[in-house]
Amino acid sequence: MLIFVALIISLPFLTGSNYALTVGIFSGINALVAIGLCVLMGYAGQISLGQAGFYGIGAYVSSILSAHYGLPVIMSLALGMLAAALAAVVLAVPSLRLKGHYLAVATLGFGEIVQIVLNEWGPGGPSGFGDIPQFGIFGYPLKTTRGFFYLTWLVVAAIMAFSLNLMHSRSGRALRAIHGSELASNAMGLDVVVLKIKVFVLSAVYAALAGGLYAHYITFISPSSFSFFYSVLVLMMVVVGGITNLWGGIVGAIVITVLPELLRRFEELDVLAYGLILTLSLLFLRDGIVPLLIDKFRKVFTVARS
Amino acid sequence: MQFLFSGLTVGAVYALVGIGFNIIYNATSVINLAQGEFVVIGGLMMWFFTESVKLPFFISIILTISTAGLVGLLMERLTIRPLKKTDLLLMIMITISVSIVLRGLLMFKFGKNSYSYDPFTEGEPISIYGAIIQQQTLWVIGVTALCMVLLFLFFNKTLTGKAMKACSVDSTAARLVGINVSRMVMLSFILSAMVGAIGGIAITPISLMAYDNGPMLAVKGFCAAIMGGLGRGRGAVIGGFLIGILESMTAGYLHSGLKDAVALIILLLVLFFRPSGIFGGSAAARLRKF
Numbered sequence: 235m236l237i238f239v240a241l242i243i244s245l246p247f248l249t250g251s252n253y254a255l256t257v258g259i260f261s262g263i264n265a266l267v268a269i270g271l272c273v274l275m276g277y278a279g280q281i282s283l284g285q286a287g288f289y290g291i292g293a294y295v296s297s298i299l300s301a302h303y304g305l306p307v308i309m310s311l312a313l314g315m316l317a318a319a320l321a322a323v324v325l326a327v328p329s330l331r332l333k334g335h336y337l338a339v340a341t342l343g344f345g346e347i348v349q350i351v352l353n354e355w356g357p358g359g360p361s362g363f364g365d366i367p368q369f370g371i372f373g374y375p376l377k378t379t380r381g382f383f384y385l386t387w388l389v390v391a392a393i394m395a396f397s398l399n400l401m402h403s404r405s406g407r408a409l410r411a412i413h414g415s416e417l418a419s420n421a422m423g424l425d426v427v428v429l430k431i432k433v434f435v436l437s438a439v440y441a442a443l444a445g446g447l448y449a450h451y452i453t454f455i456s457p458s459s460f461s462f463f464y465s466v467l468v469l470m471m472v473v474v475g476g477i478t479n480l481w482g483g484i485v486g487a488i489v490i491t492v493l494p495e496l497l498r499r500f501e502e503l504d505v506l507a508y509g510l511i512l513t514l515s516l517l518f519l520r521d522g523i524v525p526l527l528i529d530k531f532r533k534v535f536t537v538a539r540s
Numbered sequence: 541m542q543f544l545f546s547g548l549t550v551g552a553v554y555a556l557v558g559i560g561f562n563i564i565y566n567a568t569s570v571i572n573l574a575q576g577e578f579v580v581i582g583g584l585m586m587w588f589f590t591e592s593v594k595l596p597f598f599i600s601i602i603l604t605i606s607t608a609g610l611v612g613l614l615m616e617r618l619t620i621r622p623l624k625k626t627d628l629l630l631m632i633m634i635t636i637s638v639s640i641v642l643r644g645l646l647m648f649k650f651g652k653n654s655y656s657y658d659p660f661t662e663g664e665p666i667s668i669y670g671a672i673i674q675q676q677t678l679w680v681i682g683v684t685a686l687c688m689v690l691l692f693l694f695f696n697k698t699l700t701g702k703a704m705k706a707c708s709v710d711s712t713a714a715r716l717v718g719i720n721v722s723r724m725v726m727l728s729f730i731l732s733a734m735v736g737a738i739g740g741i742a743i744t745p746i747s748l749m750a751y752d753n754g755p756m757l758a759v760k761g762f763c764a765a766i767m768g769g770l771g772r773g774r775g776a777v778i779g780g781f782l783i784g785i786l787e788s789m790t791a792g793y794l795h796s797g798l799k800d801a802v803a804l805i806i807l808l809l810v811l812f813f814r815p816s817g818i819f820g821g822s823a824a825a826r827l828r829k830f
Contacts, residue, residue: 281632328812335571338632339762340811343804346759350801462755466636473633506644512637513619516630 255383259451261491262386263444268471268483269390269397270440276477277401278433279413280330281338284345285441285468288318290352290460292442293449298357300450311446318442319435321348326434330427345465352457362456382451389447390484393440397480409433441468470508474515542672543792544785549677549746551784552684553579554803556739557761558768558776559691560732565770566708567728570631574615574639576758577646578733581608582740583749584646587655597660604741605734611642612733616726639754646751654748680742687738688777704728756800760787763807 267285274280296314299305305313329340357363400406408429411419420426449455467490475486493511494504557575564572585607589600619634659676666673695701706714707724715721740749761776764783768775783803791799 328808332811335632336766336811339571339759339766340808342759343807343811347801347804347808350798350804354798466640469633469636503644503648505647506641509637509640509642509644513634513641516634516637517619 257492257495259383259386261488262383262390263448263451264468264471264491265390265484265487266393266444266447267441267468268475268487269393269480270437270483271468271472272475272477272480272483273397273401273409273440274433274437275472276479276482277406277409277413278430280430280434282341282434282437283338283462283465283469284325284341284343284348285437286460286462286464287345287348288322288438288441289445289448289464290348290457291318291321292445293455293460294352294356294445295442296446297363297449297455301363302357307450311443311450314446315439315442318438318445322435322438323431326431330430330434342462342465345460345462349457349460349462352460356457360457362454362458364454386447386451389443393443394480394484401480405429405432470512473512543788545673545677547785547788548781549680549743549784550787551781552680553739553743553757553780554760554764554783555684555777555780556687556735557757558764558780559687560736561762561765562770562776563691563704563732563735564728565765567704568620568725570620570635571762572729572732573632573635573758573762574642574754575732575736575761576754576756577639577642578608578612578736579740579743579757580646580749580751580754581611581642581733582737583744583753584650584655584740584751585737586741586744587657587749588650590657591655601741605737608733608737609730612729612731613726615733616729620725620729621722639758643751643754650751652751654750656744656748659745674746676742676745680746683738683742684777687735688774691735700727759807760803763803763810766807767810 267289271282271285274282292311292314294314295317296307296310299310299313300307303310325341325344329337329344332340353360401409408419411422445460448459471486471490472483473486474489475484476482493508557579560575560578561571564570564575582604585604586600589595589603590597595603615638619638620631659674660679661675666675666678693701695705703714703719704724704727706717706719707721711721714724743749760783761780764779765776767779767782768777783806786806787799787802790802
């Protein structure tokens with residue numbers, strides 16, 4: 235964890251280029267959503283193809299409240315997260331009875347509905363709207379890229395710390411128990427339904443936080459950023475990085491955010507490249523990058539020791 | 541009335557997609573989220589053969605359907621086979637990723653434009669009960685009906701078809717009586733792809749086809765399949781038409797931007813309240829194998 239923080243602090247000094255920092259900011263924002271999905275999928279074993287919906291809710295609510303109603307950004311961010319939490323509860327209660335494919339499609343449907351609603355009734359409709367206040371603390375807007383970079387990753391670090399703590403606590407173990415076997419967990423007295431809803435809400439809140447940060451950074455949002463494609467992207471981040479490990483969410487987010495930048499020259503092939511990478515990593519890197527690396531490390535160390 | 545017919549038209553495609561879902565699901569318990577891409581392949585390849593390569597109509601149809609079948613085969617061989625009995629989650633994501641790959645290929649080859657070609661028969665639109673219908677609409681509905689009949693005959697009267705049905709009921713038992721289950725799986729993908737492609741071929745003259753129509757079609761087709769009860773051919777058809785009509789009416793009477801949402805809302809409602817579908821029996825609270 236400390237290494238992580240050190241890395242973050244040093245990064246801007248290493249690269250310095252605004253472009254790299256911007257990519258870094260997006261990586262961080264995506265990482266937030268990915269961590270949420272990671273918790274949901276890796277630990278609680280539920281699928282969600284609708285994270286973009288919560289991401290969008292967070293972005294739009296926060297933007298509307300701060301731009302049209304003049305609320306301070308931090309407050310509108312918090313309210314955005316609250317809105318997403320409520321939506322998550324509404325969605326979760328009927329959905330979590332479903333399993334597997336059904337749950338996946340239900341969440342997919344949710345994400346799409348959010349996008350359509352935003353398209354129809356969001357301010358500006360499909361074109362979106364701008365002039366969203368930048369993120370500021372007590373009136374001091376955060377104007378530099380570097381500043382926002384630190385902010386984003388600070389939030390990521392905080393969320394990571396919180397999540398890791400959660401996973402190692404009673405609740406975390408309860409979640410993993412559910413993943414293992416819902417029936418057994420129920421038999422042991424865990425309130426499975428409530429826990430599942432809680433995790434769902436948690437992942438939604440993370441996504442909403444990310445959405446809010448996104449909105450206040452770019453100061454312009456439109457429904458097209460919150461599409462099913464984004465939900466799939468987040469899914470990819472989690473899968474490629476490693477479902478079972480929270481760090482995988484971060485790694486995956488970085489990889490998937492950086493990748494299109496690298497692939498930019500292959501303009502027409504980018505969708506194809508995405509698909510191929512996803513397919514290949516699903517087929518071969520079954521557990522994701524992070525567990526794979528951990529495994530390799532362990533082997534190296536045990537060999538060295540003996 | 542007009543909406544009824546336009547609803548039937550789109551509904552027919554949803555029905556075909558739903559049937560495709562059912563075929564694969566029945567043989568493998570996998571839900572193929574790349575199903576929509578088969579439809580798109582049908583439409584775009586047909587354009588390719590008729591407009592770009594300028595082949596005669598019937599040859600184009602045969603080539604298009606064969607191409608789709610080939611894609612289905614490749615998909616099964618390369619991605620589903622190696623992953624035999626893994627995680628449900630992995631399966632879902634594999635089909636999603638394949639759909640992305642297919643979309644990428646299509647985008648690469650065809651760009652982001654919408655394509656179309658001439659309707660099957662040229663002629664004046666017909667008027668029925670005050671609604672004006674293009675001839676192609678009748679073709680779409682007719683082709684769908686024909687598919688249904690052919691599939692019915694296939695599954696109930698031919699040995700291969702019955703073998704496939706056996707796999708869906710119990711694959712172990714099927715294997716015991718000598719059915720080559722993996723071949724049936726392969727066949728299910730090929731068949732499903734072809735059915736999807738037929739839908740694409742029929743609908744493109746009316747509503748054009750672009751590389752990214754896939755996911756929406758897949759979701760709505762899946763909705764159709766679930767409404768009818770996952771795995772029940774006739775149910776999917778009725779589900780498809782219902783969705784098509786409701787969507788059309790929404791676009792006409794309410795708000796056209798919402799029409800996509802209609803199918804999704806129906807989907808959510810069905811999933812929440814009657815996951816076994818309108819026609820699934822109560823003994824089928826069978827969220828089968830999940």
